[in-house]
Amino acid sequence: MIRFATAAAALLLTAAPALAQTADNKVVLTFETGARTGMVMVALYDSATAFDGRNGAAVAQTAISASGRVVATFDNLPAGDYAVKAFHDVNGDGEMNTNPFGMPTEPYAFSNNAVGNMGPARWDRAHFAVSGETAQTISIR
Numbered sequence: 001m002i003r004f005a006t007a008a009a010a011l012l013l014t015a016a017p018a019l020a021q022t023a024d025n026k027v028v029l030t031f032e033t034g035a036r037t038g039m040v041m042v043a044l045y046d047s048a049t050a051f052d053g054r055n056g057a058a059v060a061q062t063a064i065s066a067s068g069r070v071v072a073t074f075d076n077l078p079a080g081d082y083a084v085k086a087f088h089d090v091n092g093d094g095e096m097n098t099n100p101f102g103m104p105t106e107p108y109a110f111s112n113n114a115v116g117n118m119g120p121a122r123w124d125r126a127h128f129a130v131s132g133e134t135a136q137t138i139s140i141r
Helices: 004-013 048-052
Strands: 026-032 039-045 058-063 070-074 080-089 108-110 128-130 133-139
Touching: 026 039, 026 080, 039 070, 058 070, 080 133, 108 133, 128 133
Parallel strands: 026 133
Antiparallel strands: 026 070, 039 058, 039 080, 080 108, 080 128
């Protein structure tokens, strides 16, 4: 069973702790989605421990534009390593929907387009360094 499904919904509904602010460091994430409805829910993590838990350093939800372009930006970040978990809330209900076995029924993705094996991607595959402006394009499947 994939624990990401319930963890993702819970983490996006809880308040994230404030990040220490540092100018000039930011992450710009562009998401490729297969549908033009709903929202993309994004959680940014600043450590392996946080990535394995439910406490994102910052969260965002971004509506999908008519063009299908989805961009989430996290500004004023301390330099360091980060990772992203995201899901496409296709029906706009604010939750990652799952089947009776807990498997996601809505598309999801991780930074670096990392994939998991019998569960979510691990930090070692998903993390990336941030120093200055860092951009990634992530395909949500």
